[in-house]
Amino acid sequence: MNTDPSLIEATIRDLLVVRKSLEHRRHKLTAQLDQLDARIASWQRQLHADDRKQEEETGGKRQRRSKTECRRLVEAVFEKPTAASGMSIRQVANESGLPWTTTRSVLRRLSTVEERDGLWRKKVPGSRTKMALEPHAVDTGK
Numbered sequence: 001m002n003t004d005p006s007l008i009e010a011t012i013r014d015l016l017v018v019r020k021s022l023e024h025r026r027h028k029l030t031a032q033l034d035q036l037d038a039r040i041a042s043w044q045r046q047l048h049a050d051d052r053k054q055e056e057e058t059g060g061k062r063q064r065r066s067k068t069e070c071r072r073l074v075e076a077v078f079e080k081p082t083a084a085s086g087m088s089i090r091q092v093a094n095e096s097g098l099p100w101t102t103t104r105s106v107l108r109r110l111s112t113v114e115e116r117d118g119l120w121r122k123k124v125p126g127s128r129t130k131m132a133l134e135p136h137a138v139d140t141g142k
Contacts, residue, residue, distance in 0.1 A: 065098075067106075073098055074106045078113060078122045086119030 065073075073096040077083055080095070087095070093103040107113060107120055114123050 065102075070096075070098055070102055070106050071110065074103060074110065075112065078120075083122065086116070086121045088119060092120060 074092060077087070077092050077095040089100060089104050089107060092107065093100045096103060098106070107115070112123055113120050115121075
């Protein structure tokens with residue numbers, strides 16, 4: 001296979017230019033991610049400070065959320081595009097701000113989501129669930 005060395009050198013130069021451009025973009029993205037992480041940490045600190053303040057005001061007792069409020073918080077997580085690929089209970093809990101046990105309980109009661117392969121996803125209308133696939137006992141009346 002005879003290839004012109006000047007063509008190979010030109011291709012290498014082009015690839016190096018593209019690589020340098022990608023490295024520059026990666027550097028910019030890393031800087032943006034670092035800024036976002038700092039903002040997230042700041043908001044989380046504020047949220048935890050507000051929680052501590054509320055605990056002090058209520059004598060250390062946490063306010064219990066209603067079942068409806070918990071359901072709404074979990075359902076809101078599944079409206080986000082990031083939930084389409086499926087989420088673990090821990091991910092849903094982190095996104096909703098609910099304790100893991102509460103999140104698990106809500107997920108089990110929700111009819112709009114289903115668990116597949118350990119991940120929870122919004123049900124697709126018309127999809128068949130495990131129960132629909134299981135054979136049902138038929139009462140023959142005998």
